[in-house]
Amino acid sequence: MAFALELMDGTEQRWDLTDYLNIGKDNSCSVQIFDSYMADRHARIEIKGSTCTIKDLRTESGTFVNGAQVLEALLKDGDLITLGSTDFVVHDSRVKKKEFSLKSKCDYWNTQLETLSSVASTKHPVLLLGPSGTGKDVIAHALHQSSPMAKSPFVSVNCSALTETLVESELFGHIKGSFTGAIADRKGAFESARGGTLFLDEIGDLSYNLQAKLLRALENNEIRPVGADKSVKTEVRIVAATHQNLYQKIREGTFRADLFYRLNVITIETPSLKERSEDFEELLYMFARQMKVRFSFNAIQLLKKHDWPGNIRELRNVVARASALFPKKYIEEMHVDILLNKKERLAHAPTGVSYTSETNQMSVIREIEKQMILKRLAANGGNQKLTAIDLGMPKSTLHDRIRHYNIDVGQFKI
Secondary structure, eight states: OOEEEEESSSSOOEEEESSEEEEESSTTSSEEOOOTTSOTTOEEEEEETTEEEEEEOSOSSOEEETTEEESEEEOOTTOEEEETTEEEEEEETTSOOOOOSOOOSSHHHHHHHHHHHHHTTSOOOEEEESOTTSOHHHHHHHHHHTSTTTTSOEEEEETTSSOHHHHHHHHHOBOTTSSTTOOSOBOOHHHHTTTSEEEEETGGGSOHHHHHHHHHHHHHTEEOOBTOSSOEEOOOEEEEEESSOHHHHHHHTSSOHHHHHHHTTEEEEOOOTGGGGGGHHHHHHHHHHHHTOEEOHHHHHHHHTSOOTTHHHHHHHHHHHHHHHSTTOEEOHHHHHHHSOHHHHHHHOOTTOOOTTHHHHHHHHHHHHHHHHHHHHHHTTTOHHHHHHHHTSOHHHHHHHHHHTTOOGGGGOO
């Protein structure tokens, strides 16, 4: 059978589509769903030749495909159908499944990445552990893009970047008037990511109280917006990440063991850049192409000797710094010292080299960084998320820089 319909409630119920089938609460329907928001005969799916079509059967609540209400629509592999409060996904066996996009020259890491190709096709939670800057967000995106939910939303929440009240609102949404500043109803990340992937970054920083609410949401497939008196059904694939030692936090009583075991279905530990040094040059060339920077052979060899405590993020920032400080210049050995920070330059400096101009150099670099932030904030109308993406830094780092440089973001907002 080319087409199949799968119920997205974790039960893995699936129906092959051969001719047509009706979906609704009535027992005459081929797919009978007990959903109070669904009509007795809600929608019909028909197969005609090589096409699959869904038709709304004149219902009040409507039929939705990938979040858009339709009366009739052609269906494709991976399309999300919402009838009432029930979600389905369409599968087309003729569509070749995507290979996992990430590869590595490091045998150990590549073996782990290869396992993610099959993990991506499941709905199991994935827990990404490892040092900061090792690309956990990139892995989360790749998992989503390789999954049957690739056409559905990918939503990311940084659990360490907001206060407890704001994180709860960001995750579960809120209703108007539920707290100071809540001037309208707002969907949370669980609702926004319906049928897709929710990436919970730095989950180790989530407060103990919110951990309990998150656990209930995962266990019951439902969330309750802040200030609401009713729960909302939801269905998302969870990818969580942290650089912290969750085992130690469990022993200290700051992270719930039951939440850890709910998330710890599939765990991937991302290696530091130093541990996957075989990938260094390829990563450097990738960033250099993106930012139009050229490095000499000797400069690359000198950079390879660096320990890279900030991992891939630090490498990307160094290339970005090169593009800002030395635009359209060939990066030579003599430039490398300036591209690395004070402690790192001293570590690699030959004996007898004086850094009497250290303070002046750092002041210049800080001023350049401040001007870059100001320029991108102005271009993006004060939008910090877009600015962080343009500058190649985490949003939390941009927040720190804005505070450090006393930048008034409000002056850029349109």
